[in-house]
Amino acid sequence: MSDRMYSLPFEHLMKWLLGERHVKTVYGVHHLYKADPSRTYTIFDRKLETPFGPAAGPHTQLAQNIAAAYAAGARFFELKTVQTLDGEDLPVAKPCIHADDECYNVEWSTELTVPKAFEEYVKAWFLLHVLAKEYGLGSVDGFQFNMSVGYNLEGISSPKIDAFIEGLKEASQTAIFQECRDWLLGHIHLFQNLTAEDVQAIPGTICNSVTVSTMHGCPPEEIERIATYLLTEKHLNTFVKCNPTLLGYEFVRKTMDELGYTHMAFTDRHFQDDLAYSDAVPMLQRLQKLGKDKGLLFGVKLTNTFPVDIKGGELPGEEMYMSGKPLFFLSMNVAKKLTDDFSGSLRISYSGGADAFNIKNIVDTGIWPVTVATTLLKPGGYERLSQIAGGFHRDDAPSFCGVDGEKIRNILDRARKDAYYRPMPRVRQERKNDQPLPVMDCFMAPCSDTCPIHQDIPAYMTLVREGKYKEALEVILEKNPLPFITGTICYHTCMNSCTRNFYESPVEIRRNKLIAVENGYDAVMAELVPPAGNGKKAAVIGAGPAGLSAAYFLARGGVDVTVFEKNDAAGGMVRTFLCDKKGQITADAIGKDISLIEKMGVHIETGRDISRADELAGFDYALAACGVRGLVGAARPADIPGLIVIGDGHYGKTTSVVECIADGKRAAEAILNMPVSVDTELAADEEAVYSQRGQLIMAPEAGCDRRCLQCDAVCEVCTEVCPNRANMAVQMPGLMHHQIVHLDALCNECGNCRSFCPWQGAPYKDKLTIFRTQADMDDSTNPGILLIQPETGRFLVRLDGMKTEYTVGESGTSVLEEPVRKLIDTLFRDYSYVLW
Structure with a gap:
C-alpha cells in the first residue's frame, strides 16, 4: 500500500458521481445544498453564492474532494498550494494529520506533481458545472477557484509553476479540458438536465485570483517581489497569506496559556525570522496601492498555520503546524491589528478556526471569503458545510464596505469567555477500546x-x-x-x-x-412482576450498589434473594455519604430504586449485621457486598467460607456505582450460568x-438532549473524516448495518481515520480494501479484493494473509464466509464504479 494517492481519470469520476444516484449522495455527501441564485456575493468581479469554502489543504487536493465540498454548500475553493518541489520529490512524513482537538499537520503543499494538480482542478471545474446543472445545486457562475502558489519568486516564476498559473487562467486549449468536455458530450444521454449546450458553454477561465503562501522565514522584500510579480506580470487579483507570528512571541505565548493550551511548545525562533509587523504594514500599503493602480484587488489571507514543536509524538518529525480553535484567536487578532491600521480598507480573506459557530460573525465584520479545514477533518466532515451554508441562506449578500474593527473586538471578547474554545480534556480524546478493528461489522457506539x-x-x-x-x-x-x-x-x-x-x-x-x-x-x-422461582435461595450481605445489583439479577433469574443491610436503610455509600453528607441525591430517589428491586421479589432486611457462617444457613449462595471496610477486621463476612465477594471489596478499593453494578451482574451470571440481560438495538x-451528521449543536441547558448520533447503527466516522473519500459505506441488502470498505487508490495514509475510529487499528489498514492493480495489492498487507475478470465478476481476495479467488454468486464452493461473499457481490452489483 503506497502512501501516494492516485488521480482518477475524469471518466471514473463521472461514473462514480452518476453511480451514486441510487444512494442519493455525491461522493459520500448526504446533505446536498441548493443555493439561492438570487443572492450572491461578488469578489474578483465574479459571483459567489456562499462566501466560504475549503482552505488550501487536503480538501482541495483531489477533484472529488472539491466536488464533495461544493455539494455540501461550499462555493469558494482555495486550491492546494503548488510549488516546484512536487510528486515523489516532495517528502511528506506519514501520518501527516492529527486533528483530535486542535489540529496539527506536517504537510504543506500538494503531494501530486504540479501538472497532475492542474488536471485535478480542471476535472473539478467540470464536476462542479455538472453538479450545478444536473443536480440543480446552483448557478454555473456561482462558485470560484482561487489558486495558491509558493514559496518564493524563483519557484513561482519557474516554467513549471508558470504553466500551472497560465493554464488555470485559460484552460480551454489544454488536453485535460478537452478530455473532460468530450466525455460529457459523448455521454450526454446519461443526463436529465445537463445539455450539450451547457457543456460547450463551460468557460476555460478557471482562475483570476491567487493566494501567495510563503514559508516561515521568508523576508519581506521577497514577499513584496512575489506579490508585485503576480499583480503586474500575471495580472491576478492577489492575496498574501500572513503568518500568526506577526503578533509577537510574548502575545502568542500569553494568549495560548490563558486559553489553556499550555502544552503547546514553541520558541521565539520563528518570530525572529518571520516578517515583523512594523515591516508588514508599509509593505501591504504599497501593494494595496499597486493593486488599485492595476485595477486588481489586493488583500491579505489570515492566516497561515502556526509552527509548534512536536513533543508528544503526535506526528513524526520535530515540527508541526497548528490550526483550529486556538488559531482562531491568533488570526482574529492579526485581523484586528490590520483593520485598525488600515481603517478597515484592507481586504481580508480568512482562515483560522472558522466553523458553524463563528463564521457568520466573521463574515459580518466584512471579512470574507472564509476558508475552513480543521472542522472538516473531524466527524461530520464535508457534511458540516451544509450547516454553514444554511446559516447564510436567508441573509442578503452584502457588498464590501470595509472591515469593522469593533465587531472583531466583540467576537474576540465573546470567544474568550466561551468554553468551546478551550482544549478538550485529554480523557475525551482517548476513547479507543482495546480491541482490533474487525474487517466486517465494525459499527459500535x-x-x-x-x-x-x-x-x-x-x-x-x-x-x-x-x-x-x-x-x-x-x-x-x-x-x-x-x-x-x-x-x-x-x-x-x-x-x-x-x-x-x-x-x-x-x-x-x-x-x-x-x-x-x-x-x-x-x-x-x-x-x-417477579419471575417464577427456580427453588434456589441467595443471601447478599450489604445493600449498596453491588449487592442490590446482584440481588436484582439473581431474582430476575428465579432465585429467592434476601439482602442483609447493617444500617437502617438500604443504599450503602450512596445513602450514607452522597445523600446524607453531600446532598448530591435525595433519599426519595434512592428509595424508588429500592422499591423497584423489591418489586422484583428481593427481600431486604435492614439493621442486620451478618458476621457468622451459621447466620447464612439454608442459603444456596452467599455474596458479600459490604465494601472494603466491611471485609476487614475480626468476625467480619470475609471470614465466612465460600462467600462470593463483589463490589468494592472485590476491587480492593472504592469504585464507582456503575462498576459495582457491573460486578454484581457478573456474579449473578456466574451463579446462574447464563446471561441475565440482552442487548437492545433499535x-x-x-x-x-x-x-x-455534521450539525454543530450545543447541548440544551435543560430537558431532553436530542443530539445522539446513534453510532451503534450508523458509525461511518471514518468515511466522514477522510478528505479523499477513500473510506466508503456500502449498503447491504437485507442487513441493518452498512459495511465499510477502503479505496486504496485514493488513500495517502494521512492517518485521520485512525484518530477518530473507536477501535484499535486504522480503517485505512484494517478494512476490506479495494485495490486498483495487482502491484498495489502486492505492495500492501491489507485484507482486500482485486477485480481480475470484470466480465465474470472474478476477484482475487486476501483475508488473514491468505489469497483465494472468488466469482460473484459462488456459495457452497467458496472458502469465504457468507458475509464477505455478500459484500463482494454487493460491490460488483451496486458499486462497480469504485472497482475500476
Missing part, C-alpha cells in the same frame, strides 16, 4: 462500549427523544437496576467516549436517563441519523 455495564445508550436515547419513556426505562433496566441513582450521580464516563466531543460537547447521556426514569417509572412499576431511521 463508543459510549456503550466504555460503560462498565454496556448500557444500550443509543437505544434509550432514541426512545427518550421520541417521548417513549416507559420503553426507554425498560431498555435501561435490562442492564441497570439503579436508574434513579445512576441518572443522578453516575460519573458518566460514557460521555468521555461520545462522538459529539469532536463536534462541540458530549451528549447529556445521564440527563436523558433521569428523564426516562422520572417519566417512565410508574408505568414500569405497574407492570413489573432499527435506525437513516434519514434522521444522517440529518444529524
